[in-house]
Amino acid sequence: MSYLNNIRTFVRVYELGNMSAAARDMRISAAVASSRISQLEDHLKVRLFQRTTRLLNPTEQGKIFYEGAVKILEAVEEAEADISNVTQIPQGTLYVAAPLGLGQRFIAPAVPKFRAAYPLINIRLRLSDRKLDLAAEGLDAAFFLGVPEDSNLKIRKIADCPRLLCASPDYIAKRGTPKSSAELKTDAHDCLNLRFPGAPEFQWTLDGPEGPQRIAVTGPFESDHGEVLTQWALDGHGIVMKPSFEVSEHLNAGRLVPVLENEPPLPIQLACLYMHRRHQDPKVRLFLDFMVDHILAELPTT
Structure with a gap:
Protein backbone atom coordinates (compact mmCIF):
# COMPACT_ATOMS: atom_id res chain seq x y z
CA MET A 1 0.00 0.00 0.00
CA THR A 87 -20.73 -6.23 0.69
CA GLN A 88 -22.13 -3.17 2.45
CA ILE A 89 -24.72 -0.42 2.47
CA PRO A 90 -23.31 2.95 1.24
CA GLN A 91 -22.58 5.25 4.15
CA GLY A 92 -20.60 8.32 5.08
CA THR A 93 -20.80 12.06 4.43
CA LEU A 94 -21.22 13.87 1.12
CA TYR A 95 -20.19 17.50 0.63
CA VAL A 96 -22.35 19.10 -2.05
CA ALA A 97 -22.67 22.65 -3.40
CA ALA A 98 -25.25 24.41 -5.57
CA PRO A 99 -26.19 27.97 -6.61
CA LEU A 100 -28.73 29.59 -4.32
CA GLY A 101 -31.73 29.61 -6.64
CA LEU A 102 -31.16 26.11 -7.93
CA GLY A 103 -30.31 24.76 -4.50
CA GLN A 104 -33.34 26.25 -2.78
CA ARG A 105 -35.74 25.19 -5.52
CA PHE A 106 -34.54 21.65 -6.29
CA ILE A 107 -31.66 20.34 -4.17
CA ALA A 108 -32.53 21.31 -0.59
CA PRO A 109 -36.11 19.94 -0.68
CA ALA A 110 -34.85 16.59 -1.99
CA VAL A 111 -32.09 16.10 0.59
CA PRO A 112 -34.43 14.80 3.35
CA LYS A 113 -36.02 12.44 0.81
CA PHE A 114 -32.60 11.09 -0.12
CA ARG A 115 -31.68 10.72 3.56
CA ALA A 116 -34.90 8.79 4.18
CA ALA A 117 -33.96 6.37 1.40
CA TYR A 118 -30.30 6.11 2.50
CA PRO A 119 -30.22 6.78 6.26
CA LEU A 120 -26.48 6.09 6.63
CA ILE A 121 -25.46 8.88 4.25
CA ASN A 122 -25.15 12.40 5.66
CA ILE A 123 -25.35 15.47 3.43
CA ARG A 124 -23.47 18.74 3.94
CA LEU A 125 -25.04 21.22 1.51
CA ARG A 126 -23.51 24.59 0.67
CA LEU A 127 -25.56 27.12 -1.26
CA SER A 128 -23.60 29.91 -2.91
CA ASP A 129 -23.52 31.75 -6.22
CA ARG A 130 -19.76 32.20 -6.07
CA LYS A 131 -17.42 30.01 -8.10
CA LEU A 132 -16.14 27.00 -6.20
CA ASP A 133 -12.92 24.97 -6.32
CA LEU A 134 -14.04 21.38 -5.74
CA ALA A 135 -10.58 20.04 -4.96
CA ALA A 136 -9.54 22.85 -2.62
CA GLU A 137 -12.87 22.88 -0.77
CA GLY A 138 -13.26 19.12 -0.46
CA LEU A 139 -16.53 18.90 -2.39
CA ASP A 140 -17.85 15.62 -3.74
CA ALA A 141 -20.18 17.28 -6.24
CA ALA A 142 -21.30 20.76 -7.28
CA PHE A 143 -24.39 21.61 -9.29
CA PHE A 144 -24.04 24.64 -11.54
CA LEU A 145 -25.61 26.70 -14.29
CA GLY A 146 -23.44 27.65 -17.25
CA VAL A 147 -20.14 26.43 -18.64
CA PRO A 148 -17.39 25.41 -16.20
CA GLU A 149 -13.85 26.66 -16.68
CA ASP A 150 -12.05 23.67 -15.14
CA SER A 151 -11.56 20.94 -17.76
CA ASN A 152 -10.09 18.56 -15.16
CA LEU A 153 -13.55 17.86 -13.77
CA LYS A 154 -16.21 15.47 -14.94
CA ILE A 155 -19.55 16.94 -16.05
CA ARG A 156 -22.93 15.26 -15.87
CA LYS A 157 -25.36 17.32 -17.92
CA ILE A 158 -28.93 17.41 -16.62
CA ALA A 159 -30.84 19.80 -18.89
CA ASP A 160 -30.79 23.02 -20.90
CA CYS A 161 -32.88 25.55 -19.01
CA PRO A 162 -34.66 28.38 -20.82
CA ARG A 163 -33.93 31.91 -19.62
CA LEU A 164 -35.68 35.21 -20.00
CA LEU A 165 -35.28 38.92 -19.37
CA CYS A 166 -37.79 40.37 -16.96
CA ALA A 167 -38.53 43.45 -14.89
CA SER A 168 -41.20 44.69 -12.52
CA PRO A 169 -44.33 46.50 -13.76
CA ASP A 170 -43.16 49.57 -11.81
CA TYR A 171 -39.86 49.62 -13.69
CA ILE A 172 -41.66 49.29 -17.05
CA ALA A 173 -44.03 52.11 -16.08
CA LYS A 174 -41.10 54.41 -15.29
CA ARG A 175 -38.62 53.44 -18.00
CA GLY A 176 -40.77 51.94 -20.74
CA THR A 177 -40.57 48.59 -22.48
CA PRO A 178 -37.35 48.02 -24.50
CA LYS A 179 -38.17 47.45 -28.17
CA SER A 180 -34.81 45.87 -29.09
CA SER A 181 -31.62 44.69 -27.47
CA ALA A 182 -29.87 47.79 -28.82
CA GLU A 183 -31.61 49.81 -26.10
CA LEU A 184 -29.80 47.73 -23.46
CA LYS A 185 -26.48 49.18 -24.64
CA THR A 186 -27.53 52.70 -23.75
CA ASP A 187 -28.58 54.55 -20.62
CA ALA A 188 -32.21 54.00 -21.57
CA HIS A 189 -32.33 50.92 -19.33
CA ASP A 190 -30.59 49.52 -16.26
CA CYS A 191 -29.42 45.89 -16.34
CA LEU A 192 -28.83 43.89 -13.18
CA ASN A 193 -25.71 41.74 -13.48
CA LEU A 194 -24.51 38.65 -11.66
CA ARG A 195 -20.79 39.32 -11.42
CA PHE A 196 -17.96 38.00 -9.28
CA PRO A 197 -14.80 39.82 -8.13
CA GLY A 198 -12.26 39.81 -10.94
CA ALA A 199 -14.81 38.80 -13.59
CA PRO A 200 -14.49 40.42 -17.03
CA GLU A 201 -16.98 42.92 -18.43
CA PHE A 202 -20.38 41.30 -18.44
CA GLN A 203 -22.28 40.46 -21.62
CA TRP A 204 -25.68 38.91 -22.31
CA THR A 205 -26.02 36.58 -25.29
CA LEU A 206 -29.44 37.15 -26.87
CA ASP A 207 -30.99 35.26 -29.77
CA GLY A 208 -31.98 38.08 -32.13
CA PRO A 209 -33.30 38.14 -35.70
CA GLU A 210 -29.76 37.65 -37.03
CA GLY A 211 -28.88 34.89 -34.60
CA PRO A 212 -27.13 34.98 -31.21
CA GLN A 213 -25.48 38.29 -30.39
CA ARG A 214 -23.38 39.26 -27.39
CA ILE A 215 -24.62 42.50 -25.87
CA ALA A 216 -22.45 44.44 -23.43
CA VAL A 217 -24.84 45.62 -20.73
CA THR A 218 -24.37 47.99 -17.83
CA GLY A 219 -26.33 49.21 -14.86
CA PRO A 220 -25.90 50.85 -11.47
CA PHE A 221 -26.07 47.58 -9.51
CA GLU A 222 -24.09 44.33 -9.62
CA SER A 223 -23.95 41.43 -7.18
CA ASP A 224 -22.49 37.96 -6.83
CA HIS A 225 -25.76 36.83 -5.21
CA GLY A 226 -28.52 35.79 -7.61
CA GLU A 227 -31.35 36.26 -5.14
CA VAL A 228 -30.24 39.85 -4.54
CA LEU A 229 -30.63 40.52 -8.27
CA THR A 230 -34.13 39.04 -8.22
CA GLN A 231 -35.09 41.25 -5.29
CA TRP A 232 -33.70 44.35 -7.02
CA ALA A 233 -35.76 43.49 -10.07
CA LEU A 234 -38.87 43.06 -7.90
CA ASP A 235 -38.16 46.44 -6.32
CA GLY A 236 -38.11 48.09 -9.74
CA HIS A 237 -34.38 48.75 -10.09
CA GLY A 238 -33.73 47.15 -13.48
CA ILE A 239 -33.95 44.31 -15.95
CA VAL A 240 -32.63 40.92 -14.87
CA MET A 241 -31.73 37.79 -16.83
CA LYS A 242 -32.86 34.64 -15.06
CA PRO A 243 -33.54 30.95 -15.67
CA SER A 244 -37.30 30.73 -16.00
CA PHE A 245 -37.63 28.29 -13.09
CA GLU A 246 -36.14 30.87 -10.70
CA VAL A 247 -38.74 33.54 -11.44
CA SER A 248 -41.79 31.51 -12.55
CA GLU A 249 -43.71 32.25 -9.34
CA HIS A 250 -43.09 36.00 -9.67
CA LEU A 251 -44.14 35.91 -13.33
CA ASN A 252 -47.33 33.99 -12.56
CA ALA A 253 -48.16 36.46 -9.80
CA GLY A 254 -47.47 39.47 -12.04
CA ARG A 255 -44.67 40.76 -9.83
CA LEU A 256 -42.33 40.46 -12.82
CA VAL A 257 -43.09 40.65 -16.53
CA PRO A 258 -41.01 39.33 -19.45
CA VAL A 259 -39.31 41.81 -21.77
CA LEU A 260 -37.71 41.41 -25.21
CA GLU A 261 -39.44 38.09 -25.75
CA ASN A 262 -38.50 38.31 -29.43
CA GLU A 263 -34.80 38.34 -28.45
CA PRO A 264 -34.55 35.84 -25.60
CA PRO A 265 -31.32 34.80 -23.88
CA LEU A 266 -29.87 31.48 -24.94
CA PRO A 267 -30.71 28.55 -22.65
CA ILE A 268 -28.25 27.81 -19.88
CA GLN A 269 -26.81 24.39 -19.11
CA LEU A 270 -27.78 22.80 -15.81
CA ALA A 271 -25.24 20.16 -14.84
CA CYS A 272 -23.22 18.66 -12.02
CA LEU A 273 -19.44 18.68 -11.60
CA TYR A 274 -17.45 16.06 -9.74
CA MET A 275 -13.86 14.93 -9.49
CA HIS A 276 -12.90 12.04 -11.78
CA ARG A 277 -12.50 9.61 -8.93
CA ARG A 278 -15.44 10.70 -6.77
CA HIS A 279 -18.03 9.13 -9.06
CA GLN A 280 -16.62 5.69 -8.27
CA ASP A 281 -17.90 6.14 -4.71
CA PRO A 282 -21.29 4.36 -4.45
CA LYS A 283 -22.84 7.12 -2.33
CA VAL A 284 -21.83 9.78 -4.87
CA ARG A 285 -23.41 7.80 -7.71
CA LEU A 286 -26.56 7.20 -5.66
CA PHE A 287 -26.86 10.88 -4.76
CA LEU A 288 -26.35 12.11 -8.31
CA ASP A 289 -28.79 9.60 -9.78
CA PHE A 290 -31.37 10.52 -7.14
CA MET A 291 -30.98 14.28 -7.63
CA VAL A 292 -30.95 14.15 -11.43
CA ASP A 293 -34.22 12.18 -11.43
CA HIS A 294 -35.73 14.61 -8.92
CA ILE A 295 -34.64 17.72 -10.83
CA LEU A 296 -35.91 16.42 -14.16
CA ALA A 297 -39.26 15.58 -12.58
CA GLU A 298 -39.58 19.05 -11.03
CA LEU A 299 -38.06 21.16 -13.79
CA PRO A 300 -40.69 23.05 -15.81
CA THR A 301 -40.84 21.84 -19.42
CA THR A 302 -41.36 25.34 -20.82
Whole structure:
Protein backbone atom coordinates (compact mmCIF):
# COMPACT_ATOMS: atom_id res chain seq x y z
CA MET A 1 0.00 0.00 0.00
CA SER A 2 2.96 2.35 0.50
CA TYR A 3 3.44 2.82 -3.25
CA LEU A 4 -0.27 3.46 -3.72
CA ASN A 5 -0.22 5.99 -0.88
CA ASN A 6 2.72 7.69 -2.56
CA ILE A 7 0.69 7.97 -5.76
CA ARG A 8 -2.34 9.31 -3.87
CA THR A 9 -0.16 11.93 -2.21
CA PHE A 10 1.40 12.92 -5.53
CA VAL A 11 -2.05 13.39 -7.11
CA ARG A 12 -3.27 15.61 -4.24
CA VAL A 13 -0.08 17.69 -4.30
CA TYR A 14 -0.42 18.06 -8.08
CA GLU A 15 -4.10 19.05 -7.86
CA LEU A 16 -3.72 21.49 -4.98
CA GLY A 17 -0.34 22.84 -6.05
CA ASN A 18 0.83 22.96 -2.47
CA MET A 19 2.52 20.36 -0.25
CA SER A 20 1.06 21.64 3.01
CA ALA A 21 -2.48 21.89 1.59
CA ALA A 22 -2.25 18.33 0.28
CA ALA A 23 -0.96 17.11 3.62
CA ARG A 24 -3.85 18.77 5.48
CA ASP A 25 -6.31 17.31 3.01
CA MET A 26 -4.91 13.81 3.57
CA ARG A 27 -4.53 14.32 7.33
CA ILE A 28 -0.80 13.69 7.31
CA SER A 29 2.13 15.94 8.10
CA ALA A 30 3.87 17.99 5.45
CA ALA A 31 7.04 16.02 6.21
CA VAL A 32 5.28 12.72 5.44
CA ALA A 33 3.84 14.15 2.22
CA SER A 34 7.27 15.39 1.15
CA SER A 35 8.83 12.02 1.98
CA ARG A 36 6.25 10.18 -0.11
CA ILE A 37 6.93 12.40 -3.11
CA SER A 38 10.67 11.84 -2.70
CA GLN A 39 10.17 8.07 -2.52
CA LEU A 40 8.09 8.19 -5.69
CA GLU A 41 10.71 10.27 -7.49
CA ASP A 42 13.44 7.84 -6.38
CA HIS A 43 11.39 4.91 -7.68
CA LEU A 44 10.66 6.58 -11.02
CA LYS A 45 14.15 8.11 -11.24
CA VAL A 46 12.70 11.46 -12.35
CA ARG A 47 11.85 14.74 -10.65
CA LEU A 48 8.07 15.22 -10.51
CA PHE A 49 8.07 18.77 -9.15
CA GLN A 50 10.30 21.81 -9.35
CA ARG A 51 10.47 23.15 -5.81
CA THR A 52 11.39 26.61 -4.59
CA THR A 53 10.73 28.25 -1.25
CA ARG A 54 7.40 29.61 -2.51
CA LEU A 55 6.42 27.65 -5.60
CA LEU A 56 5.85 24.01 -6.46
CA ASN A 57 5.36 23.33 -10.15
CA PRO A 58 5.07 19.95 -11.90
CA THR A 59 7.81 19.03 -14.32
CA GLU A 60 7.02 17.68 -17.77
CA GLN A 61 7.53 14.18 -16.37
CA GLY A 62 5.21 15.07 -13.49
CA LYS A 63 2.48 16.13 -15.89
CA ILE A 64 2.78 12.87 -17.81
CA PHE A 65 2.79 10.77 -14.64
CA TYR A 66 -0.27 12.59 -13.27
CA GLU A 67 -2.42 11.42 -16.19
CA GLY A 68 -1.43 7.81 -15.56
CA ALA A 69 -1.67 8.15 -11.77
CA VAL A 70 -5.27 9.37 -12.00
CA LYS A 71 -6.17 6.33 -14.10
CA ILE A 72 -4.51 4.01 -11.59
CA LEU A 73 -6.46 5.50 -8.68
CA GLU A 74 -9.69 5.46 -10.65
CA ALA A 75 -9.22 1.76 -11.40
CA VAL A 76 -8.46 0.93 -7.76
CA GLU A 77 -11.37 2.96 -6.44
CA GLU A 78 -13.75 1.51 -9.01
CA ALA A 79 -12.75 -2.00 -7.91
CA GLU A 80 -13.20 -1.06 -4.25
CA ALA A 81 -16.58 0.51 -5.03
CA ASP A 82 -17.73 -2.64 -6.81
CA ILE A 83 -16.87 -4.66 -3.73
CA SER A 84 -18.59 -2.07 -1.53
CA ASN A 85 -21.75 -2.36 -3.61
CA VAL A 86 -21.86 -6.08 -2.92
CA THR A 87 -20.73 -6.23 0.69
CA GLN A 88 -22.13 -3.17 2.45
CA ILE A 89 -24.72 -0.42 2.47
CA PRO A 90 -23.31 2.95 1.24
CA GLN A 91 -22.58 5.25 4.15
CA GLY A 92 -20.60 8.32 5.08
CA THR A 93 -20.80 12.06 4.43
CA LEU A 94 -21.22 13.87 1.12
CA TYR A 95 -20.19 17.50 0.63
CA VAL A 96 -22.35 19.10 -2.05
CA ALA A 97 -22.67 22.65 -3.40
CA ALA A 98 -25.25 24.41 -5.57
CA PRO A 99 -26.19 27.97 -6.61
CA LEU A 100 -28.73 29.59 -4.32
CA GLY A 101 -31.73 29.61 -6.64
CA LEU A 102 -31.16 26.11 -7.93
CA GLY A 103 -30.31 24.76 -4.50
CA GLN A 104 -33.34 26.25 -2.78
CA ARG A 105 -35.74 25.19 -5.52
CA PHE A 106 -34.54 21.65 -6.29
CA ILE A 107 -31.66 20.34 -4.17
CA ALA A 108 -32.53 21.31 -0.59
CA PRO A 109 -36.11 19.94 -0.68
CA ALA A 110 -34.85 16.59 -1.99
CA VAL A 111 -32.09 16.10 0.59
CA PRO A 112 -34.43 14.80 3.35
CA LYS A 113 -36.02 12.44 0.81
CA PHE A 114 -32.60 11.09 -0.12
CA ARG A 115 -31.68 10.72 3.56
CA ALA A 116 -34.90 8.79 4.18
CA ALA A 117 -33.96 6.37 1.40
CA TYR A 118 -30.30 6.11 2.50
CA PRO A 119 -30.22 6.78 6.26
CA LEU A 120 -26.48 6.09 6.63
CA ILE A 121 -25.46 8.88 4.25
CA ASN A 122 -25.15 12.40 5.66
CA ILE A 123 -25.35 15.47 3.43
CA ARG A 124 -23.47 18.74 3.94
CA LEU A 125 -25.04 21.22 1.51
CA ARG A 126 -23.51 24.59 0.67
CA LEU A 127 -25.56 27.12 -1.26
CA SER A 128 -23.60 29.91 -2.91
CA ASP A 129 -23.52 31.75 -6.22
CA ARG A 130 -19.76 32.20 -6.07
CA LYS A 131 -17.42 30.01 -8.10
CA LEU A 132 -16.14 27.00 -6.20
CA ASP A 133 -12.92 24.97 -6.32
CA LEU A 134 -14.04 21.38 -5.74
CA ALA A 135 -10.58 20.04 -4.96
CA ALA A 136 -9.54 22.85 -2.62
CA GLU A 137 -12.87 22.88 -0.77
CA GLY A 138 -13.26 19.12 -0.46
CA LEU A 139 -16.53 18.90 -2.39
CA ASP A 140 -17.85 15.62 -3.74
CA ALA A 141 -20.18 17.28 -6.24
CA ALA A 142 -21.30 20.76 -7.28
CA PHE A 143 -24.39 21.61 -9.29
CA PHE A 144 -24.04 24.64 -11.54
CA LEU A 145 -25.61 26.70 -14.29
CA GLY A 146 -23.44 27.65 -17.25
CA VAL A 147 -20.14 26.43 -18.64
CA PRO A 148 -17.39 25.41 -16.20
CA GLU A 149 -13.85 26.66 -16.68
CA ASP A 150 -12.05 23.67 -15.14
CA SER A 151 -11.56 20.94 -17.76
CA ASN A 152 -10.09 18.56 -15.16
CA LEU A 153 -13.55 17.86 -13.77
CA LYS A 154 -16.21 15.47 -14.94
CA ILE A 155 -19.55 16.94 -16.05
CA ARG A 156 -22.93 15.26 -15.87
CA LYS A 157 -25.36 17.32 -17.92
CA ILE A 158 -28.93 17.41 -16.62
CA ALA A 159 -30.84 19.80 -18.89
CA ASP A 160 -30.79 23.02 -20.90
CA CYS A 161 -32.88 25.55 -19.01
CA PRO A 162 -34.66 28.38 -20.82
CA ARG A 163 -33.93 31.91 -19.62
CA LEU A 164 -35.68 35.21 -20.00
CA LEU A 165 -35.28 38.92 -19.37
CA CYS A 166 -37.79 40.37 -16.96
CA ALA A 167 -38.53 43.45 -14.89
CA SER A 168 -41.20 44.69 -12.52
CA PRO A 169 -44.33 46.50 -13.76
CA ASP A 170 -43.16 49.57 -11.81
CA TYR A 171 -39.86 49.62 -13.69
CA ILE A 172 -41.66 49.29 -17.05
CA ALA A 173 -44.03 52.11 -16.08
CA LYS A 174 -41.10 54.41 -15.29
CA ARG A 175 -38.62 53.44 -18.00
CA GLY A 176 -40.77 51.94 -20.74
CA THR A 177 -40.57 48.59 -22.48
CA PRO A 178 -37.35 48.02 -24.50
CA LYS A 179 -38.17 47.45 -28.17
CA SER A 180 -34.81 45.87 -29.09
CA SER A 181 -31.62 44.69 -27.47
CA ALA A 182 -29.87 47.79 -28.82
CA GLU A 183 -31.61 49.81 -26.10
CA LEU A 184 -29.80 47.73 -23.46
CA LYS A 185 -26.48 49.18 -24.64
CA THR A 186 -27.53 52.70 -23.75
CA ASP A 187 -28.58 54.55 -20.62
CA ALA A 188 -32.21 54.00 -21.57
CA HIS A 189 -32.33 50.92 -19.33
CA ASP A 190 -30.59 49.52 -16.26
CA CYS A 191 -29.42 45.89 -16.34
CA LEU A 192 -28.83 43.89 -13.18
CA ASN A 193 -25.71 41.74 -13.48
CA LEU A 194 -24.51 38.65 -11.66
CA ARG A 195 -20.79 39.32 -11.42
CA PHE A 196 -17.96 38.00 -9.28
CA PRO A 197 -14.80 39.82 -8.13
CA GLY A 198 -12.26 39.81 -10.94
CA ALA A 199 -14.81 38.80 -13.59
CA PRO A 200 -14.49 40.42 -17.03
CA GLU A 201 -16.98 42.92 -18.43
CA PHE A 202 -20.38 41.30 -18.44
CA GLN A 203 -22.28 40.46 -21.62
CA TRP A 204 -25.68 38.91 -22.31
CA THR A 205 -26.02 36.58 -25.29
CA LEU A 206 -29.44 37.15 -26.87
CA ASP A 207 -30.99 35.26 -29.77
CA GLY A 208 -31.98 38.08 -32.13
CA PRO A 209 -33.30 38.14 -35.70
CA GLU A 210 -29.76 37.65 -37.03
CA GLY A 211 -28.88 34.89 -34.60
CA PRO A 212 -27.13 34.98 -31.21
CA GLN A 213 -25.48 38.29 -30.39
CA ARG A 214 -23.38 39.26 -27.39
CA ILE A 215 -24.62 42.50 -25.87
CA ALA A 216 -22.45 44.44 -23.43
CA VAL A 217 -24.84 45.62 -20.73
CA THR A 218 -24.37 47.99 -17.83
CA GLY A 219 -26.33 49.21 -14.86
CA PRO A 220 -25.90 50.85 -11.47
CA PHE A 221 -26.07 47.58 -9.51
CA GLU A 222 -24.09 44.33 -9.62
CA SER A 223 -23.95 41.43 -7.18
CA ASP A 224 -22.49 37.96 -6.83
CA HIS A 225 -25.76 36.83 -5.21
CA GLY A 226 -28.52 35.79 -7.61
CA GLU A 227 -31.35 36.26 -5.14
CA VAL A 228 -30.24 39.85 -4.54
CA LEU A 229 -30.63 40.52 -8.27
CA THR A 230 -34.13 39.04 -8.22
CA GLN A 231 -35.09 41.25 -5.29
CA TRP A 232 -33.70 44.35 -7.02
CA ALA A 233 -35.76 43.49 -10.07
CA LEU A 234 -38.87 43.06 -7.90
CA ASP A 235 -38.16 46.44 -6.32
CA GLY A 236 -38.11 48.09 -9.74
CA HIS A 237 -34.38 48.75 -10.09
CA GLY A 238 -33.73 47.15 -13.48
CA ILE A 239 -33.95 44.31 -15.95
CA VAL A 240 -32.63 40.92 -14.87
CA MET A 241 -31.73 37.79 -16.83
CA LYS A 242 -32.86 34.64 -15.06
CA PRO A 243 -33.54 30.95 -15.67
CA SER A 244 -37.30 30.73 -16.00
CA PHE A 245 -37.63 28.29 -13.09
CA GLU A 246 -36.14 30.87 -10.70
CA VAL A 247 -38.74 33.54 -11.44
CA SER A 248 -41.79 31.51 -12.55
CA GLU A 249 -43.71 32.25 -9.34
CA HIS A 250 -43.09 36.00 -9.67
CA LEU A 251 -44.14 35.91 -13.33
CA ASN A 252 -47.33 33.99 -12.56
CA ALA A 253 -48.16 36.46 -9.80
CA GLY A 254 -47.47 39.47 -12.04
CA ARG A 255 -44.67 40.76 -9.83
CA LEU A 256 -42.33 40.46 -12.82
CA VAL A 257 -43.09 40.65 -16.53
CA PRO A 258 -41.01 39.33 -19.45
CA VAL A 259 -39.31 41.81 -21.77
CA LEU A 260 -37.71 41.41 -25.21
CA GLU A 261 -39.44 38.09 -25.75
CA ASN A 262 -38.50 38.31 -29.43
CA GLU A 263 -34.80 38.34 -28.45
CA PRO A 264 -34.55 35.84 -25.60
CA PRO A 265 -31.32 34.80 -23.88
CA LEU A 266 -29.87 31.48 -24.94
CA PRO A 267 -30.71 28.55 -22.65
CA ILE A 268 -28.25 27.81 -19.88
CA GLN A 269 -26.81 24.39 -19.11
CA LEU A 270 -27.78 22.80 -15.81
CA ALA A 271 -25.24 20.16 -14.84
CA CYS A 272 -23.22 18.66 -12.02
CA LEU A 273 -19.44 18.68 -11.60
CA TYR A 274 -17.45 16.06 -9.74
CA MET A 275 -13.86 14.93 -9.49
CA HIS A 276 -12.90 12.04 -11.78
CA ARG A 277 -12.50 9.61 -8.93
CA ARG A 278 -15.44 10.70 -6.77
CA HIS A 279 -18.03 9.13 -9.06
CA GLN A 280 -16.62 5.69 -8.27
CA ASP A 281 -17.90 6.14 -4.71
CA PRO A 282 -21.29 4.36 -4.45
CA LYS A 283 -22.84 7.12 -2.33
CA VAL A 284 -21.83 9.78 -4.87
CA ARG A 285 -23.41 7.80 -7.71
CA LEU A 286 -26.56 7.20 -5.66
CA PHE A 287 -26.86 10.88 -4.76
CA LEU A 288 -26.35 12.11 -8.31
CA ASP A 289 -28.79 9.60 -9.78
CA PHE A 290 -31.37 10.52 -7.14
CA MET A 291 -30.98 14.28 -7.63
CA VAL A 292 -30.95 14.15 -11.43
CA ASP A 293 -34.22 12.18 -11.43
CA HIS A 294 -35.73 14.61 -8.92
CA ILE A 295 -34.64 17.72 -10.83
CA LEU A 296 -35.91 16.42 -14.16
CA ALA A 297 -39.26 15.58 -12.58
CA GLU A 298 -39.58 19.05 -11.03
CA LEU A 299 -38.06 21.16 -13.79
CA PRO A 300 -40.69 23.05 -15.81
CA THR A 301 -40.84 21.84 -19.42
CA THR A 302 -41.36 25.34 -20.82
